[in-house]
Amino acid sequence: MPNNPFSSDYVGSPPTQAAIAPPAPPQIVETTAAAEQAVGLGAELGFRITSIPIVSGKPKRVVIRGKVTRD
Amino acid sequence: MTNVVVQSRRRSRISQGDVFRAVECIEYAVERRGIVEVSKIMFPLVVVLTQDCDLEQDFNGRVREKQGNKLLSVLVVPLYNAEHVFTGEHLSELKITGTSINKKATEGKTLMQNERPRYHYIDFPVQVPVVASIADFKHYFSVQTAY
Numbered sequence: 774m775p776n777n778p779f780s781s782d783y784v785g786s787p788p789t790q791a792a793i794a795p796p797a798p799p800q801i802v803e804t805t806a807a808a809e810q811a812v813g814l815g816a817e818l819g820f821r822i823t824s825i826p827i828v829s830g831k832p833k834r835v836v837i838r839g840k841v842t843r844d
Numbered sequence: 845m846t847n848v849v850v851q852s853r854r855r856s857r858i859s860q861g862d863v864f865r866a867v868e869c870i871e872y873a874v875e876r877r878g879i880v881e882v883s884k885i886m887f888p889l890v891v892v893l894t895q896d897c898d899l900e901q902d903f904n905g906r907v908r909e910k911q912g913n914k915l916l917s918v919l920v921v922p923l924y925n926a927e928h929v930f931t932g933e934h935l936s937e938l939k940i941t942g943t944s945i946n947k948k949a950t951e952g953k954t955l956m957q958n959e960r961p962r963y964h965y966i967d968f969p970v971q972v973p974v975v976a977s978i979a980d981f982k983h984y985f986s987v988q989t990a991y
Contacts, residue, residue: 830925831936831937832934834883834937834938838880841878
């Protein structure tokens with residue numbers, strides 16, 4: 774696909790930083806020798822071992838119910 | 845290794861490739877005996893697939909109050925945590941069990957090299973606080989532009 778937004782030479786409209794802000798309280802892990810050993814585990818748990826907040830998470834279903842009123 | 849370029853400047857309109865967080869997909873809305881029930885899926889991250897020219901025309905039409913090119917909705921595809929996809933557990937909260945993918949085998953390697961059309965693997969730059977993610981093009985939905 775020409776001008777693929779995922780490709781490194783994309784010239785269109787890539788994601789904005791503001792739109793990628795983390796949705797939940799972030800996981801913050803400092804990069805240390807010990808932490809680096811946990812990179813694999815961190816990835817399994819859904820975060821990358823760095824010193825910045827990381828986003829993970831799975832889609833969740835929410836069901837809401839309410840009473841209907843009519844005029 | 846990162847395979848995507850990210851720009852951090854804020855734009856005034858939605859663009860193709862934009863990533864949004866916490867986007868809802870309405871599964872159904874029914875009314876039974878005076879009680880309305882709405883079921884929705886909250887996706888942590890989605891990426892916009894709608895053609896950028898259409899998004900631009902939609903935006904320009906709204907600014908100039910011309911409705912001929914107005915979009916009703918924007919096509920998006922969820923971004924799943926890549927590790928969850930590899931284990932087949934990315935939809936576990938929805939009671940859906942996926943097929944696991946061995947990332948060290950050919951099936952996983954070709955996915956991460958974006959040689960499998962069904963998927964797109966995205967490894968964000970280190971300054972972007974998002975883990976490696978995968979779009980599964982079997983999963984998509986539209987979001988009202990007003991949303």
